[in-house]
Amino acid sequence: MEAIDQIFVNAKSFIVSTLESLGLPDWLTLLIGMVLPATLVVIVFPATFAFLTWLERKILGRIQNRYGPNRTGPWGILQPVADGLKMLIKEDIVPRAADKLLHGLAPILVVVPAVVVFAFLPFGRNMVPADTDVALLFFFAVSSISTLALFMAGWGSRNKYSRLGAMRSIAQMISYELPLLLAAVPVVMIVGSLRLTEVVSAQATEGFFGSFTNWFVFTPWGFVGFLAFFVAGMAETNRSPFDLAEGESEIIAGFHTEYSGFKFALFFLAEYLSAIAMSGLAAVLFLGGWNGPEVLPSWLWFFGKIMVLLTIMIWIRGTFPRLRVDQLMGFSWKFLLPLSLVNIFATGVWFWTRASIPGFAGKAAAFGIAAVVLLVTYVFLARINAGPAVQKRTYRYADL
């Protein structure tokens, strides 16, 4: 198990040491050591994206009582290849009135942050491309750049639907960035570090069954934080039911109305990559990262958790209708934001109760108090946010 667990780490150190023995200069081996994990990220995650488009269409098909793609290869598994080929050979159309520079730059700029954020995720034991002490903040900072890229796409297209879509997506992204950041704060408070590898190791324990008892999702604040983070993350990555920015029934395709061919595919890629990265960050912060019972290597645990979260995202997409714009804003500012603020308070209470009362009694009291605080807040917020009660619909003729 140890060998499989560390297979990538050992492979990298083997390659680097071989190159060193060949007599390459130091800076070149250093550069190759940095480029290797980046190459792996650039290969693995677009491949996951291709698989994910197939999985999404398959699951959505099942939810809607149809088969989904089933013509290309067994179970339609080669569908992404056909899609990619189609995207590549399509004509690239640029509107005459478009701002050529911004229109061309936007699809590139939207992909770059979506790929860069993977540098900060710990994929497994000793497997993190860039282990900085501000990794969490780096993640949020880099992913906030994509807002500007969407603005460039919507603005540069010179199309009213593009512009409306860009405006919606900017409004949505800044509204949901706040609960997203605040939902991650309790983890930082408890761990005492912004370093994601430390967040993961804080959730680790020994033993087979003990290896997942320490995940933050099993504490009251962790549970609330995870839900808030996951929902806000879905909104941040423009996933349905938060996909008003490209609501096809209202504004054609939003900010990417005027894009065709491979530029369109890049927007698609960026959306899925950021959904994968957001699931990865949720797994790191609340689901123990790569920790798990030692029947599987650590990197497989991490990938499994990402895939489970993505499947839940697809499930939600197949289940809920799209939100209206006022519901979207109200949900962020009137529900998620106060809830995450109270969650920070509850985390403080949890921490100090555990620290001041020793033994099991302290743990139980901390758990109970935090749970009660959060439950009361949830009920209160749900009450004041509830709209007018839906009256029973009466049908004059259908009920006869």
Added chain:
Amino acid sequence: MTLEQIGFLVLATVTLSSALGAVLLKNLTHALLSLVLSFFGSAGLFFSLHAEFIGVVQILVYVGAIAVLFVFAIVLTREAQGDAGTLRHLGGRGKILGGLTAVVVGALLVRMILLAPHKLLTDAARAQEGGGTVGEIGMALMTSYIVPFEVASLLLTAALVGAIVIALNEVKPAASTPAASSPPLAPPIGRVR
């Protein structure tokens, strides 16, 4: 010339030229994006000074929040459609005032740079070696600089409340002036006897 110096020169060129572009470009959207590039350049300068935390906060606050605020202003303003030529340029008096402001701010910045102790750089490098600067910045904010920190947060909260109050100010039409109230309703559609 060492690698660090080359990096500094590249970053400084990018920062300065994009800052100039932000001032000189005729197209408002292009000017904004040029400003964003200069924010990135200064973040890069912070990184090269081993101040990772400040660099990240620079991106998070300036690119993630302030630039997006500018974007909002552009999108919501009817006049500035971002086309070339919609920007009104300053007259002679405005140019003189603007130039004076720039000179004063520049002089203050130079003075501050000259006042800064030279060991700051080596201190930052050492802190980065010893596990990062985040912890030390947090300690300083929570102990020596707690009063300015709290005052700043109070000020921001007041600004937030003020913004909400301004936005809430919906003047309801007075009941005594029925003429100014709602326009005549369109006749109901689809009611056929």
